Amino acid sequence: MDAPTAAAAPTTESAALAYVRTAPAAAVSPPLATAGVLAWLRERLFPNLSSSLMTIVIVLLLIWIVPPLIDFLIVNATWTGSDREACLATAERPVAGACWAFIGDRFAYLMYGSYPIAGRWRVDLFFAMLAFGTAWLLWLEAPRRDLGAVYFFAVLPVTSFVLLHGFEAIGLPVVDTALWGGFTVTIVVAAVGIVVSLPIGIVLALGRRSELPAVRLLSTLFIEFIRGVPLITVLFMASVMLPLFVPESWSPDKLLRALVGVALFSSAYMAEVVRAGLQAMPKGQYEAAHALGLSYWQTLRLIILPQALTVTIPNIVNSYIALFKDTTLVFFVGIFDFLKTIEVARADPNWATPVTSATGYVFAALVYFVCCYAMSRYATGIEKRLSTGERR
Amino acid sequence: MARPWESAPGVPFYRDPKYRGIALQIGVCAALAYLAYIAIQIAADNLARSHVASGFGFWNVTAGFDISQTLIDYSPQSSTYGRAFWVGLLNTLVVAAVGIVLATILGFAIGVARLSRNYLVERLATCYVESIRNVPLLLQLLFWYNAVLNALPGFAASFVLPGGVLLNNRGLFLPRPLFGDGAQIFAVLAGAVLLAVIFNRIMRRRKGFWGAIGIRAAFTLAIAVALPVIVLSVTGTRIAFDYPQVSRFNVRGGLEVLPEFVALLLGLVVYTAAFIAEVVRAGLMSVSRGQTEAALALGLTRLQTLRLIVIPQAMRVIIPPLTSQYLNLTKNSSLAVAIGYPDLVQVFAGTVANQTNQPVEVIVITMLVYLSFSLSTSLVMNIYNARYALVER
Numbered sequence: 197m198d199a200p201t202a203a204a205a206p207t208t209e210s211a212a213l214a215y216v217r218t219a220p221a222a223a224v225s226p227p228l229a230t231a232g233v234l235a236w237l238r239e240r241l242f243p244n245l246s247s248s249l250m251t252i253v254i255v256l257l258l259i260w261i262v263p264p265l266i267d268f269l270i271v272n273a274t275w276t277g278s279d280r281e282a283c284l285a286t287a288e289r290p291v292a293g294a295c296w297a298f299i300g301d302r303f304a305y306l307m308y309g310s311y312p313i314a315g316r317w318r319v320d321l322f323f324a325m326l327a328f329g330t331a332w333l334l335w336l337e338a339p340r341r342d343l344g345a346v347y348f349f350a351v352l353p354v355t356s357f358v359l360l361h362g363f364e365a366i367g368l369p370v371v372d373t374a375l376w377g378g379f380t381v382t383i384v385v386a387a388v389g390i391v392v393s394l395p396i397g398i399v400l401a402l403g404r405r406s407e408l409p410a411v412r413l414l415s416t417l418f419i420e421f422i423r424g425v426p427l428i429t430v431l432f433m434a435s436v437m438l439p440l441f442v443p444e445s446w447s448p449d450k451l452l453r454a455l456v457g458v459a460l461f462s463s464a465y466m467a468e469v470v471r472a473g474l475q476a477m478p479k480g481q482y483e484a485a486h487a488l489g490l491s492y493w494q495t496l497r498l499i500i501l502p503q504a505l506t507v508t509i510p511n512i513v514n515s516y517i518a519l520f521k522d523t524t525l526v527f528f529v530g531i532f533d534f535l536k537t538i539e540v541a542r543a544d545p546n547w548a549t550p551v552t553s554a555t556g557y558v559f560a561a562l563v564y565f566v567c568c569y570a571m572s573r574y575a576t577g578i579e580k581r582l583s584t585g586e587r588r
Numbered sequence: 589m590a591r592p593w594e595s596a597p598g599v600p601f602y603r604d605p606k607y608r609g610i611a612l613q614i615g616v617c618a619a620l621a622y623l624a625y626i627a628i629q630i631a632a633d634n635l636a637r638s639h640v641a642s643g644f645g646f647w648n649v650t651a652g653f654d655i656s657q658t659l660i661d662y663s664p665q666s667s668t669y670g671r672a673f674w675v676g677l678l679n680t681l682v683v684a685a686v687g688i689v690l691a692t693i694l695g696f697a698i699g700v701a702r703l704s705r706n707y708l709v710e711r712l713a714t715c716y717v718e719s720i721r722n723v724p725l726l727l728q729l730l731f732w733y734n735a736v737l738n739a740l741p742g743f744a745a746s747f748v749l750p751g752g753v754l755l756n757n758r759g760l761f762l763p764r765p766l767f768g769d770g771a772q773i774f775a776v777l778a779g780a781v782l783l784a785v786i787f788n789r790i791m792r793r794r795k796g797f798w799g800a801i802g803i804r805a806a807f808t809l810a811i812a813v814a815l816p817v818i819v820l821s822v823t824g825t826r827i828a829f830d831y832p833q834v835s836r837f838n839v840r841g842g843l844e845v846l847p848e849f850v851a852l853l854l855g856l857v858v859y860t861a862a863f864i865a866e867v868v869r870a871g872l873m874s875v876s877r878g879q880t881e882a883a884l885a886l887g888l889t890r891l892q893t894l895r896l897i898v899i900p901q902a903m904r905v906i907i908p909p910l911t912s913q914y915l916n917l918t919k920n921s922s923l924a925v926a927i928g929y930p931d932l933v934q935v936f937a938g939t940v941a942n943q944t945n946q947p948v949e950v951i952v953i954t955m956l957v958y959l960s961f962s963l964s965t966s967l968v969m970n971i972y973n974a975r976y977a978l979v980e981r
Contacts, residue, residue, distance in 0.1 A: 492605075524726040553735045
């Protein structure tokens, strides 16, 4: 019982202890600034030696890269012209910049491929309808989004097919898919992938989580097989196998084969995304639904899927971004998608200059970047919105 | 998931979920079997009509085409299609292996940079990740190959990089080490590395002078590097380099790296690094702030906090998606076909399939190769997860 008294004792004689101050410490001078431009500069750019060195290195790097880039893209660029002469270096402009005239000249080809000029309004109408449906679904407060889903997943595919491919009975001449090309084909492939992969993906995800062993095994095998091989082999497979396994009279055209390949591929990836969403649903949701007397399908339709799909919207959009980038691979099975038309256009002898290739690639990169970045911003926005409840 | 709709007495069998499940499975299997049967019938029919050979007999037939990069002996006159397969597979593996190492280094650097408190560093890393991830890899590969490597000067005006490396539009020329007595040098090097590892293991437990990480690292490095240098110079063995030389009509000597390889590697590394950076960032962010604060409160330095507290915990989150990025890189190397690098898909699923006119067999083999990569990786990952997953109570 000695300890407490020993501990209490010092309080009375604290003044005698060497390690306790007797006088207050001198006041620390206030920081030079905690707000404003200078403080921000010191805090974020020059907090210590190593960070300051990095700042300086990066500034030098930017000085080295950015001005020549601007020179190439804008200052020295050629904006107008009708052939390669316009984009060559001349005496008064020794360094030729980007050849935007080339993009301007081949723009229609890059957009529509070889689609007949008289029928291009059909492509434009298709774009407009697609934009309308996309906006309806993406805008979360839009009225009647259930109708929007029906429009997007049922009405749009049929009308788009009629519109783009043609239907003699209503006076739209048939346009062979071999003539389709450019950005149109990229959008068609991406749209088919998007429209088909979600429903098949949901079915596969449910199959993989099913209690029925045969269904589970088949779904798992399909998903793991597709996810284990590169898309290019799936496309090759679709392009050589499909004609082999269907009667000769059907002979599916090239584009259709590629579409089947892309749809199978994206469905397997979509299935895993949906499965992650299903796994995120707490067990209580199922149990509560069962307690209310809902059947398996009612539980899925009314309780589980609406919630699971909502929480996975960001991941679904991310897999759409991957799909959009993957559409470039149809290039390998002889389809004239946007990238392929860039490749064809840049090899055009009419426009053969040292800067044509770089210009074409920069333009293609900008187009893909704008599309993918817009989707990724949307996904981020949804993610923020969904996590509102968890933010403190 | 519990089944509340278990069979109950008085329910007719056709409403019993158990029998319904069985019926559904039988239905699905029967439908699939029927479809497969029909498809095979039609395929056999189509094949018989077109007189296409089938089976794997082509494996031992002489290939007769040349391959621009061969890591094993291969000659168009005498090597078989089977040999061409192995050449292509090795080319895929070599670009994937080099790519994985480089992409990991770049990806970790950028991932850490994205969390930097330095504004410029953070912005630059973010711009890199956003712009690279949103542009298709195929476009990037075409850009590197057609707009960068093909636009390099010819061999006569090669760029000379430090260390005697030449870069021109025919590719990259590295100095080739000449091993006079290869086995001996290799043995010395391997022995030194082994000694260094053993030394490091023993000293890890020590405290005091030997326990300081700087001392330990310095001595480990000294053993690994200085020891072989001393041994080799005492015994008089020298490592010579065959430097590439620009001659009148081409580049002589050195180790030639195809421009296709350089472009593919650049594209894969730059693209995958952006994804790895995101994986690393997510991993580092998953370690709660309290961990860092507690470590700093205990008096650990920033570097120690990162090394001892944050990284070990982040690795658990980083490793699984990181391996899937490695797998993606390997699968993406199949885009080599666009720029003509002789990988598995270009050599085998491309040239061999065309020459033999047996694309189905060839593509099935190619798919099985990639599938075996992916399955072995997920096997390793499952073992890893079982060992290192956080055990929750």
